[in-house]
Amino acid sequence: xxxEERTKRFKSMSSMQRQELILKMMKERGIVIGSGVPNKxxxxxxxxxxxHIANCFPELRNGKxxx
Numbered sequence: 048x049x050x051e052e053r054t055k056r057f058k059s060m061s062s063m064q065r066q067e068l069i070l071k072m073m074k075e076r077g078i079v080i081g082s083g084v085p086n087k088x089x090x091x092x093x094x095x096x097x098x099h100i101a102n103c104f105p106e107l108r109n110g111k112x113x114x
Contacts, residue, residue: 048056057065073080 060068070080
């Protein structure tokens with residue numbers, strides 16, 4: 048499935064379906080809800096910047112760790 052098809056499918060889902068899909072993907076990747084930095088509040092701009100930075104590094108996107 049290419050990016051356009053995924054985007055179209057995601058936009059056609061209800062809000063509840065999107066939440067379920069996101070939670071399922073998080074669980075598959077071992078991400079726990081609330082697993083961020085304790086006592087840290089993120090503003091929207093900071094989150095978007097972190098996402099942008101992560102997208103620049105394929106190894107971060109794929110969850111692979113280079114040691």
